[in-house]
Amino acid sequence: MPRRLYGVREIGPSELRAGRVEPHYQKVLVRLLSAHAIAEKLTALGYQRALDTVADSSLHPLIRKNLAEERRHARLIYKVLEEIGVAESAADRSMMRVLKSPSFEAPRYFAERAEGETDLLMASLALDATGLLMIGINYRDSSYAPHARAADIILEEEAEHDEFASMLLGRAVERLGAERVIDALRRWLPRAVNFFGPPGTGFTYDCLRYGLKSRDNQELADLFLTMLERRARQLGITLPALTPDYPHTAA
Ligand SMILES: [Fe+2]
Ligand SMILES: [Fe+2]
Numbered sequence: 607m608p609r610r611l612y613g614v615r616e617i618g619p620s621e622l623r624a625g626r627v628e629p630h631y632q633k634v635l636v637r638l639l640s641a642h643a644i645a646e647k648l649t650a651l652g653y654q655r656a657l658d659t660v661a662d663s664s665l666h667p668l669i670r671k672n673l674a675e676e677r678r679h680a681r682l683i684y685k686v687l688e689e690i691g692v693a694e695s696a697a698d699r700s701m702m703r704v705l706k707s708p709s710f711e712a713p714r715y716f717a718e719r720a721e722g723e724t725d726l727l728m729a730s731l732a733l734d735a736t737g738l739l740m741i742g743i744n745y746r747d748s749s750y751a752p753h754a755r756a757a758d759i760i761l762e763e764e765a766e767h768d769e770f771a772s773m774l775l776g777r778a779v780e781r782l783g784a785e786r787v788i789d790a791l792r793r794w795l796p797r798a799v800n801f802f803g804p805p806g807t808g809f810t811y812d813c814l815r816y817g818l819k820s821r822d823n824q825e826l827a828d829l830f831l832t833m834l835e836r837r838a839r840q841l842g843i844t845l846p847a848l849t850p851d852y853p854h855t856a857a
Contacts, residue, residue, distance in 0.1 A: 607822075608815040612749035616817070619689050619752070627816075634812045635750055636687065638819075640697040641704060642745070642753075643683035645713050645801075646760075649733050650676035652716030656726045665723070668770055672734075675763040682756040689752065708853035709804065712736075712797035724782070724790050727774035732798035734767035735834065739826050740802070749817030772837065779841045792846045792856040795834075802827040804852040 612627065622632055653673035657666060684694045704710060716729035741764060745757040778787050803810070805824035813819040831845070838845050847857035 608811055610749075610817045610820075611815055612817040614747045614749065614817070615751040615754045617749050617751060622690060630812065631816050632690065634809070634816055635753075635818060636690070636692055636697070637700070637809065638813060639683055639687050639753060640692070640701050643680055643687065643694075643697055644701050644705070645710070645733070645737070646676055646680035646683060647698075648710075648713035648717040649729075649737075650680055651718075652713065652720060652729055652733070655717060655720060656729075659721045660723050660726055662723060665726075669726070672730075672767055672770065675767070679756075679760045679763070682759060683753075686750075686752045686756055708797075708800040709802070712794070712801045715797060723774070724778060724786075725794075727771065727778050728790050728794035728798075730767060730771035730774060731834070732794055732801060734764055734771050736798055736801050736826075736830055738764045738768050739830055739833075743821055743826060743829075744819040747817075747820050753818075775837065776841060779843060784841075784843045788843055788846060791843075795846055796848055796854045796856055799827050799831065799848060800853050802830070 612631075617627055617631070621627055650673055653669050653676055656669050657673070660666070660669065684697065687694070687697050705714060712729065712732040716725070716733060720726065720729055738761070741757045741760055745753055746761065748754040748757065775787070778790075802823040805822055805827075807823075810819065810822055814822070835845055848854040849857050
């Protein structure tokens, strides 16, 4: 682990303007915020799509609630970017190549191709349960104060989204049976774990050094799997095995 140069919430826009941080800091920050913002935006689009593809209308009020909250999360992060002169369109453009990588397959699939309740459940596990860890562990302790403050707001709602995913998982096992849920997990679990991103990259090294993240992607992915394994075991199912290296696939 590299030595952390800046403390929790130590930096704000005025420190950036005054040039009190390493010049590379802002570039790394903008890339991280752009990835966070577009992940929130795609998640919102996924919930929007779910309103059309999920037949059971008793789930719609909760889908609508999540949709509104994900939109707000996206807006919060784009606002942090705008404060330092990066427009939403520029941020999104800078993500075009990254969006095609395996780490963005989960939010893209949710926004573009997901169909029905099982995909909704899996996307919620793959995006909300993972987001809770990334935001709660990494961004809340960010050296960049506006990102850490946005994380405080997002976290409360993400905790509820995670409960929603948990509820849906129990319901799916009950209604569809363990076999079909395990089958869906075979498709979705690799996407969920890949969402944390590749381990040990130069970009993450920079994030750790600048205090924009506090854990490596691998560590968070392992935490997620441990948490999900426990949840699955309570419901009497075993998670499908994954290949060991990023990008993971079902083994
Ligand atoms: Fe969110
Ligand atoms: Fe969420």
